[in-house]
Amino acid sequence: MNWDDTTRGAPSAPGTPAASDTEDRLVGSLADGEDQAVEAALRPKDLDEFIGQEKVREQLDLVLRAARARGATADHVLLSGAPGLGKTTLSMIIAAEMAAPIRITSGPAIQHAGDLAAILSSLQEGEVLFLDEIHRMSRPAEEMLYMAMEDFRVDVIVGKGPGATAIPLDLPPFTLVGATTRAGLLPPPLRDRFGFTAHMEFYEPTELERVIRRSAHLLDVHIEAEGAAEIAGRSRGTPRIANRLLRRVRDYAQVKADGVITREVAAAALGVYEVDTRGLDRLDRAVLEALLKLFGGGPVGLSTLSVAVGEERETVEEVAEPFLVREGLLARTPRGRIATPAAWAHLGLTPPPAAGAGPGGSGQQHLFGT
Numbered sequence: 606m607n608w609d610d611t612t613r614g615a616p617s618a619p620g621t622p623a624a625s626d627t628e629d630r631l632v633g634s635l636a637d638g639e640d641q642a643v644e645a646a647l648r649p650k651d652l653d654e655f656i657g658q659e660k661v662r663e664q665l666d667l668v669l670r671a672a673r674a675r676g677a678t679a680d681h682v683l684l685s686g687a688p689g690l691g692k693t694t695l696s697m698i699i700a701a702e703m704a705a706p707i708r709i710t711s712g713p714a715i716q717h718a719g720d721l722a723a724i725l726s727s728l729q730e731g732e733v734l735f736l737d738e739i740h741r742m743s744r745p746a747e748e749m750l751y752m753a754m755e756d757f758r759v760d761v762i763v764g765k766g767p768g769a770t771a772i773p774l775d776l777p778p779f780t781l782v783g784a785t786t787r788a789g790l791l792p793p794p795l796r797d798r799f800g801f802t803a804h805m806e807f808y809e810p811t812e813l814e815r816v817i818r819r820s821a822h823l824l825d826v827h828i829e830a831e832g833a834a835e836i837a838g839r840s841r842g843t844p845r846i847a848n849r850l851l852r853r854v855r856d857y858a859q860v861k862a863d864g865v866i867t868r869e870v871a872a873a874a875l876g877v878y879e880v881d882t883r884g885l886d887r888l889d890r891a892v893l894e895a896l897l898k899l900f901g902g903g904p905v906g907l908s909t910l911s912v913a914v915g916e917e918r919e920t921v922e923e924v925a926e927p928f929l930v931r932e933g934l935l936a937r938t939p940r941g942r943i944a945t946p947a948a949w950a951h952l953g954l955t956p957p958p959a960a961g962a963g964p965g966g967s968g969q970q971h972l973f974g975t
C-alpha cells in the first residue's frame with residue numbers, strides 16, 4: 606500500500622496559475638485593492654506608534670539613534686517577514702526617523718541593471734531607497750547593487766559589445782532598506798551587505814488588539830475592548846488581516862447593530878464571513894473536516910485530501926496548509942497529512958480510540974483509502 610506524498614501525485618493542469626493566497630480571501634495576508642487604499646491612512650508614522658515587534662523596534666531604534674548622533678546615514682537595513690507584518694510601514698518609519706526622503710521601488714520593477722543605475726544615480730544624500738521584494742531582482746541588477754551598497758559607486762556601461770566602456774560614478778551615501786518575504790532566497794553576498802537584519806514575527810493577540818483599537822480610532826469607529834479582542838484572536842497574527850476584519854465588522858455593526866463593536870457584534874459579523882475563533886476560514890475548515898471525518902485524522906496523502914475537499918492540491922498545500930501547520934492543527938509527515946489532538950478539539954470532535962497519541966501519531970494506523 607502506498608500513501609501518495611507531496612513529491613508524487615497528479616500534476617495540476619498545465620497553465621493553471623499557481624495557487625496563491627488569493628485576494629478574495631478575507632483572511633488572506635496579501636494586500637488587495639481596498640487594503641492598499643486604506644493602509645496608507647492606518648500606517649504608524651514613527652517607532653513609538655509602531656506596535657509590537659519589541660526586539661526589532663529596540664534594535665532599530667539604536668541603529669537610527671546612533672546614526673543620527675554621528676550625523677551619518679544609517680546602515681542598510683533588511684526587513685524579512687510574512688506579508689502584512691509591517692515591512693513597508695517600517696521602511697517609511699526609518700525614513701521619517703532619519704528625516705530623510707524615501708524612494709520606493711521593487712525587485713520586479715528592476716529588470717535591467719540600467720533601471721537600477723538610473724535610480725541610484727538620482728538619489729540625494731541620506732535618502733532612503735526602499736526596495737520591496739528584493740529577492741525578485743534580476744542578477745545583473747543585484748551585482749550592481751553589491752557595489753553600490755558597499756562602495757557607494759556604480760559602473761555605468763556605455764555602448765554595446767566590445768566597444769562598451771564602464772564609467773564609474775560616485776553615489777551620495779544612502780540607506781538601502783530591502784524587504785523580503787523570502788529571506789532564504791537572497792544570495793548570501795547580498796544578505797551580508799546589510800548592516801542590520803530585522804526578522805518580523807507574527808503578532809501576539811494582545812498586540813493585535815492594540816492595532817485594532819488604534820485603527821478603529823483613526824477610522825472613527827466605536828469599539829469596545831472585548832470587541833477588539835474578539836477580532837484580534839481571529840486575525841492570524843497579522844496586522845493587515847486585523848485591519849481588514851475590523852472593516853468588515855464595522856460594516857456589520859453599522860447595518861445590524863447601533864454601530865458599536867461589542868464582543869457579540871464582532872463574533873456575529875465574523876460568523877457571517879465564516880472566519881472562526883482561531884481565524885480559520887471555510888477552506889481551512891473544509892480541509893480539517895475532511896482529514897478528521899473522512900480519514901480519521903490521517904495519515905492521508907495530499908492528493909487524496911485535495912480530491913476530498915474538491916480543491917486543487919496546490920490550493921490545499923499552499924493556501925490552507927501553512928496556517929494549519931503554524932497553528933499546530935495539522936502536520937505533514939512522510940506518510941501523509943495527520944491531524945493533531947488540537948484539531949479534534951477545535952472542531953469539537955472526539956478522536957477515534959486509537960488516536961490521541963499526539964502529533965506524529967506514532968504507531969497508529971488508519972487504513973483509509975487503500
Ligand SMILES: Nc1ncnc2c1ncn2[C@@H]1O[C@H](COP(=O)(O)OP(=O)(O)OP(=O)(O)O)[C@@H](O)[C@H]1O
Pocket residue numbers: 634635636643644645647648649654655656657658687688689690691692693694695786816844845848
Ligand atoms: N506594528 C504595527 N502597528 C500598527 N499597524 C501595523 C503594524 N504593522 C503593520 N501594520 C498595519 O498593517 C498594514 C500592512 O502593513 P505593511 O504594508 O507594512 O506590511 P508588509 O509587511 O509591507 O506587507 P507585504 O509583504 O504584503 O508588502 C498597514 O496598513 C499597517 O498600518
Ligand SMILES: [Mg+2]
Pocket residue numbers: 692693694737784
Ligand atoms: Mg509591503
